[in-house]
Amino acid sequence: MSEERAPRLHVPEPELRPGDDPDFSHVEIPRAGAVRRPDPGENPEEMRDLAFSIIRVLNRNGEAVGPWAGSLSDQEMLEGLRHMMTLRAYDARMMTAQRQGKTSFYMQHLGEEAISCSFQKALRKGDMNFPTYRQAGLLIASGYPLVKMMCQVYSNEGDPVRGRQLPVFYSSREHGFFSISGNLATQFVQAVGWAMAAAIKGEHKLSAAWIGDGSTAESDFHGALVFASTYKPPVILNIVNNQWAISTFQGIARGGAGTFAARGHGFGLPALRVDGNDYLAVHAAAQWAVERARRDLGPTLIEYVTYRAAGHSTSDDPAAYRPKEEGNAWPLGDPILRLKTHLIGKGLWSEERHVQAEAEVMDMVIAAQKEAEAIGTLHSGKRPSPRDMFEDVYAEMPPHLVRQRHEVGY
Amino acid sequence: MPRCRRIWCVNVTKWDTDMARMTMIEAIRDAHAVAMERDPDVVVMGEDVGYFGGVFRCTAGLQKTFGVERCFDTPISELGIVGTAVGMAAYGLKPCVEIQFADYMYPAYDQIVSEAARLRYRSAGEFTCPMVVRMPTGGGIFGAQTHSQSPEALFTHVAGLKTVVPSNPQDAKGLLLAAIADPDPVIFLEPKRLYNGPFDGHFDRPSKSWSKHELGEVNPGYYEVPLGKAKVLREGAAVTLITYGTMVHVALAAVEESGVDVEVIDLRTLLPLDLETLVASVNKTGRCIILHEATMTSGYGAEITSLIQAECFYALEAPLLRVAGWDTPYPHAQEWDYFPGPARVKRAIATVMEA
Numbered sequence: 001m002s003e004e005r006a007p008r009l010h011v012p013e014p015e016l017r018p019g020d021d022p023d024f025s026h027v028e029i030p031r032a033g034a035v036r037r038p039d040p041g042e043n044p045e046e047m048r049d050l051a052f053s054i055i056r057v058l059n060r061n062g063e064a065v066g067p068w069a070g071s072l073s074d075q076e077m078l079e080g081l082r083h084m085m086t087l088r089a090y091d092a093r094m095m096t097a098q099r100q101g102k103t104s105f106y107m108q109h110l111g112e113e114a115i116s117c118s119f120q121k122a123l124r125k126g127d128m129n130f131p132t133y134r135q136a137g138l139l140i141a142s143g144y145p146l147v148k149m150m151c152q153v154y155s156n157e158g159d160p161v162r163g164r165q166l167p168v169f170y171s172s173r174e175h176g177f178f179s180i181s182g183n184l185a186t187q188f189v190q191a192v193g194w195a196m197a198a199a200i201k202g203e204h205k206l207s208a209a210w211i212g213d214g215s216t217a218e219s220d221f222h223g224a225l226v227f228a229s230t231y232k233p234p235v236i237l238n239i240v241n242n243q244w245a246i247s248t249f250q251g252i253a254r255g256g257a258g259t260f261a262a263r264g265h266g267f268g269l270p271a272l273r274v275d276g277n278d279y280l281a282v283h284a285a286a287q288w289a290v291e292r293a294r295r296d297l298g299p300t301l302i303e304y305v306t307y308r309a310a311g312h313s314t315s316d317d318p319a320a321y322r323p324k325e326e327g328n329a330w331p332l333g334d335p336i337l338r339l340k341t342h343l344i345g346k347g348l349w350s351e352e353r354h355v356q357a358e359a360e361v362m363d364m365v366i367a368a369q370k371e372a373e374a375i376g377t378l379h380s381g382k383r384p385s386p387r388d389m390f391e392d393v394y395a396e397m398p399p400h401l402v403r404q405r406h407e408v409g410y
Numbered sequence: 411m412p413r414c415r416r417i418w419c420v421n422v423t424k425w426d427t428d429m430a431r432m433t434m435i436e437a438i439r440d441a442h443a444v445a446m447e448r449d450p451d452v453v454v455m456g457e458d459v460g461y462f463g464g465v466f467r468c469t470a471g472l473q474k475t476f477g478v479e480r481c482f483d484t485p486i487s488e489l490g491i492v493g494t495a496v497g498m499a500a501y502g503l504k505p506c507v508e509i510q511f512a513d514y515m516y517p518a519y520d521q522i523v524s525e526a527a528r529l530r531y532r533s534a535g536e537f538t539c540p541m542v543v544r545m546p547t548g549g550g551i552f553g554a555q556t557h558s559q560s561p562e563a564l565f566t567h568v569a570g571l572k573t574v575v576p577s578n579p580q581d582a583k584g585l586l587l588a589a590i591a592d593p594d595p596v597i598f599l600e601p602k603r604l605y606n607g608p609f610d611g612h613f614d615r616p617s618k619s620w621s622k623h624e625l626g627e628v629n630p631g632y633y634e635v636p637l638g639k640a641k642v643l644r645e646g647a648a649v650t651l652i653t654y655g656t657m658v659h660v661a662l663a664a665v666e667e668s669g670v671d672v673e674v675i676d677l678r679t680l681l682p683l684d685l686e687t688l689v690a691s692v693n694k695t696g697r698c699i700i701l702h703e704a705t706m707t708s709g710y711g712a713e714i715t716s717l718i719q720a721e722c723f724y725a726l727e728a729p730l731l732r733v734a735g736w737d738t739p740y741p742h743a744q745e746w747d748y749f750p751g752p753a754r755v756k757r758a759i760a761t762v763m764e765a
Contacts, residue, residue, distance in 0.1 A: 130497075161534045171533040178500070179533035183524040189490055190525065193497025200453060200479050200503065207497070219517070223490035230485055392531045393569050395538070395593040398638065398682035 012251035018319060022329035029331050032059035032275075033066020037284075040291045044270035051261035051271040054305055057280035062341030068284035074348050076121060080279050081343060083141045084113040084336050085357060089365040090136070090146060094153055097369070098167075098314045102377040103153050105167045107133050111309030111327060114279040114335035115240055117141045119208065122286035123176060126205045130178045130191035133168050134240065135210050142175040146368035156376035156383055162391070163384035185211055185218035188237070192224045195233035195299075206234035206293040214245020216260055217253045225301075229267035234293035236286070237269070237301045240276065242308035247321040264301035276306030277332040279339045305332065386410055432628040433620045435605045437579035438468045438544075441586035442506065444632050446476050449504060452590060454481040456491055456508030456544075465510060466546060466605055488518035492543060496525050499541040499595075506590055512545040512599060513556040519564070526595040527570030542589045546602040547575070548656050548703050549735075550609060550749050553602075554742035560655070560704035560735070565597045566681045566713065572596045572637055573680040577604060577658040578625035581678055584635030592637060601655040609656055610663035611751035640684035642691070646673035649762055650691040652714055653701040654678065657750065661701055664755035670763060680710055688714070689721045696727035697762045701755060706734035728765030733758045 016023060035055045038047045057069045064070065072080070091108035098106040109116070116137030123129070129138050139149060151158035153167040161171055161179075171179035178187060178194075191209030198205040211221060216239060228235055239260045243250050254260060264271030270292070274285040282304065289300035309327035311318045323329075343349035376382040387410035390401050397405070432440060446452045454469055460483035463470030472481040484491050488509055495505035509515045515522070522543065529539045549558030565573045572594055576582035582600065589596035603609045607619040620626030644662060648670050653661045654677040665672040673691050677684070692698045698718055700711040711732040718730060733750050741748055 128501075160536075161532060164534065165532050169532070171536050173533075173536045179529060179537050181525060181528075181532070183520060186493065186521060186525050189493030189521070190497035190500065193494030194501050195497075196494055197453075197498040197501035197503045200498075201501075219489055220493060220520075223487045223493055226485045226487055227490045227494050392535050394572075394682075395530070399685065400682065 012249070012255070014249035014251065014322065016323050016326070018321065018323060020323050022323045022326040024329055024331045027331055030054050030056065032056040033069070035066070035068070037067035037288070040288050041295065041297055044268060047270055048265055051259055051265060051273055051303075054273050054275050055281050055285055056275040056278055057284060058278045058338050058342055062338065062345045064280055064342060068281055071284040071287050072121070072280060074346070077279070077339065077343060078348060080118060080121065081336070081339050081349070082357065082361065083117040083137060084279070084339065085361045086146070086365065087113045087117060087137045087140050088336065089361045090140070090149070093365050093369055094150070095314065097153070097377075101379065102373070103155070103167050104378055105314055106153065107168050107313045108310050109134055109136060111330070111334065112240065112242055112276065112306050113137055114282050114339070115276045115304045115306060118279045118282035119238070119286045121283055122290045123206075123208065125176070128176045128178055128191070128194055128205070128207045129210065130187035130194070130207060131180060131210045132184075132187070132212055132215070132240070133180055134212065136168065136170065139170060139172065139175060139177055142177070144172055144175045144177070146365060147371045150369055150372035151375060154372055154375075154377045156372070156378075156381060158372065158375040159384060162388040164388070184215040185220035189220045189224040189227065192227045192233060192235050195235035196227070196231050199231070199233045204294070206236065206290065208236045208238060210238045210240065212245060213239065213241040213243065213250040213260060214248060214253050216263065225263070225267045225269065228299040229269060232298035234296065235299045236289040236293060237264070237299055239301070239303045240306060241303050242306045244308045244312070244318075244322070246312045246316060247318075259303060261301060261303035269299050269301045271301040271303070273303045273305060275332055276304030277335040277338060279335060280342070307332065428630065429627040430630045431621050431626055432579045432583075433606050433626070434576070434579045434582050434600070435467050437583040437628050438586060438600065439470060439472070440628065440630065441583040441590070442469060442472055443475065445506070445587055445590045446472065446480060448632060451502060452480070452504045452506060453498065454506050454508075455484050455495070457484055457486055457510050459483065459508050464508065466602065468544070468600075469508070488514055488516075489521050492518035492521040492526065495541050495543070496521060496529065496539055499539045500529065500537045504540050504590060506542040506544065509543060509545040511557050512547040512561050513559045515543075515545055515561065518543075522565070522571070522595070522597070523568050527568045530594065531570060538593060539595045540593050542586070542596045542598050544598045544600060546605075547599040548601040548603055549740055549745070550603040550611075550613070550656060552742060552745050553740070555739050558740040560599075560702065562599055562680055563704060563708060563710045566710055570595070572682065573599070574637060574678065575599045575601065575655040575680060576678060577601065577655055577676050578608070578623070579620055579628050580625045581635050581641075583628055584633050585637065585678060587632060588634040588637050591634065596637070599655070603656045604659070608659045611660040611749065612663065613746055613751075635678070637679045638682040638684055640678055640687040641676045642673060642687065643676050644672065644674040646671040646695065648672060648695055649697040649699060649759060650675065650688070650695045651699045651701060652677065652688060654680065655703065657701045657703055660750065660752055661755060664752035664759065667752060668756045668759045670759050672759060683717075685717060685721070688718060692718050692722040693725045696725050697765070698722075698726070699731045699733060699755070699758050699762055701733045701750065703735050703750060705737050706732060707737050709734055728762045731758050731762050
């Protein structure tokens with residue numbers, strides 16, 4: 001019998017804090033093309049290894065290699081590059097707009113553009129995303145107007161949600177983008193319900209649930225996996241592991257588990273782990289999961305390994321809890337640069353064309369911004385009427401709300 | 411002693427002459443069956459509601475009749491039940507889900523308050539949540555702390571929810587059908603003490619059944635009792651007594667025993683509230699008692715009290731009185747010391763008449 005010892009609380013700590021030199025040598029990055037691609041119909045039990053590796057297509061030289069390569073045409077890749085560049089330019093302009101006091105709040109996607117922009121290309125009309133606040137690429141890639149997005153951020157008269165929601169909490173049924181909520185993880189289980197409804201109705205639609213690494217600790221994450229595992233509806237359960245939940249590193253949420261993807265195994269779900277900064281790998285994995293859903297083979301869990309290169313939001317300064325240069329040291333690189341390099345290597349793109357495209361995209365975003373600001377911003381111009389405050393609480397306004405509306409003078 | 415004049419005015423399209431005798435359980439089950447028959451989008455799910463037919467038998471036979479895709483068992487996860495229902499409702503189905511006891515709704519509270527209640531508002535009507543969450547509520551059954559709670563105030567405080575509490579089989583069926591048809595999320599609280607018969611708080615007397623009660627007569631077809639409409643169960647001139655759920659029967663018994671001409675109003679829907687009916691009554695009687703099983707502090711009675719004093723201030727002859735559960739967790743051994751029975755209601759009537 002070994003000697004007893006008083007228990008000690010184990011609190012995981014990130015290896016590096018402000019002032020330390022960024023070091024990701026402990027992050028195991030498999031070579032591009034090294035991970036096998038099983039048939040989507042394969043028994044989940046037979047592919048447990050996929051939750052402990054990283055599916056990658058683009059190698060160091062920007063070549064697309066291995067069994068997950070080739071899911072996109074040249075045209076689609078060029079489009080994808082433009083979507084990511086648009087999202088980055090949009091983020092930059094909205095960050096500035098917030099700093100200028102034109103809106104109260106913003107959250108950017110820096111370093112995570114590939115995930116939402118690429119995933120959307122694997123879906124079709126009628127499918128529904130249940131996003132978090134960091135998947136605006138889904139909207140951009142589905143052709144949602146930038147002006148409308150900005151109007152939402154400005155809460156002006158053009159805001160589709162009538163100034164009722166915090167900036168970046170978009171909603172578009174038509175574009176398969178479920179209304180965003182501030183309450184973390186709630187949408188994860190709702191997505192499972194949406195897919196259950198499609199199964200009950202026997203309609204060829206699927207849903208995609210989205211969650212961050214930190215929010216996997218919420219009960220709804222567990223609830224979603226239980227229900228997905230029980231009813232096997234056509235849902236894709238996406239975890240975006242950007243290493244950070246505000247100031248909390250992912251080890252706090254993950255604990256001692258090997259990976260977030262591995263959480264799927266306890267529920268009998270096939271789980272993939274993907275290079276989230278590789279536009280081609282994200283698409284290939286999404287397509288694989290979509291095929292499973294379309295063939296009624298059940299849910300898929302996907303963990304996207306990425307890095308939140310910027311602050312959590314406009315209210316956050318990451319320099320307070322992590323090394324300043326960590327984002328640049330991230331071994332999976334920059335999703336835009338990686339796709340750009342690939343396209344140049346294929347002779348479809350050039351450095352000159354890229355500089356030109358950056359200017360074109362920025363011009364387009366600035367033009368949209370002018371249009372949105374011509375309508376109004378949070379503190380000037382045309383804003384939703386106070387009357388709007390009382391609408392849509394219920395389908396029909398009950399007497400007590402009518403009384404309150406009258407009190408406001410509308 | 412004034413003659414009791416009861417009014418049975420049920421707002422229905424056409425009251426069938428071919429009435430059936432039903433308990434509240436049978437009426438709720440029948441409402442499900444009628445709704446599911448009428449609308450293929452109505453789906454029923456919850457813990458033990460499928461094959462087994464519910465721990466209170468409210469969904470018995472539904473799975474057999476409509477198939478497993480329309481009525482099915484769920485894992486024991488209240489947030490999962492309500493969360494998936496929000497997704498289904500947004501898709502276009504009409505989920506009518508069950509939480510086994512209202513006491514167990516707390517894990518689903520985030521989904522109810524943050525999601526179901528606000529979906530229409532936050533998406534400006536793009537996504538809606540036409541769902542019903544049924545939960546057995548209330549005490550009087552030796553259910554102790556976690557089988558007796560009345561959490562209605564936790565729902566009436568939430569913008570975007572409708573909250574309904576039926577007190578008899580006839581209303582239960584009509585209100586549930588109206589709730590299922592309603593485009594907004596409805597919390598449907600079923601007083602479990604009334605499932606098999608009316609209960610007036612006289613726990614030492616033989617229990618009654620719905621078969622001898624006028625309100626146990628239920629139309630077997632489709633009808634709605636509109637949400638947001640209270641019902642005057644007994645007309646009176648001296649005091650207005652406002653209540654709902656099990657306490658309706660306690661109130662009626664106490665009034666008969668008191669000999670005072672009390673007007674008894676069954677709210678039926680707590681939100682939206684039928685303020686007009688309440689104000690008209692209190693303006694006539696000048697006195698008002700609010701009665702509920704739920705704890706007193708910040709209970710729904712406080713809201714009614716506040717509204718009535720604002721609307722009827724100059725008609726009031728006495729302070730407004732509340733009779734409610736004590737501000738303690740619901741106990742086991744002290745069931746009948748806790749449960750607001752006819753004796754406490756009679757004391758309140760006497761007090762308000764002395765003022």
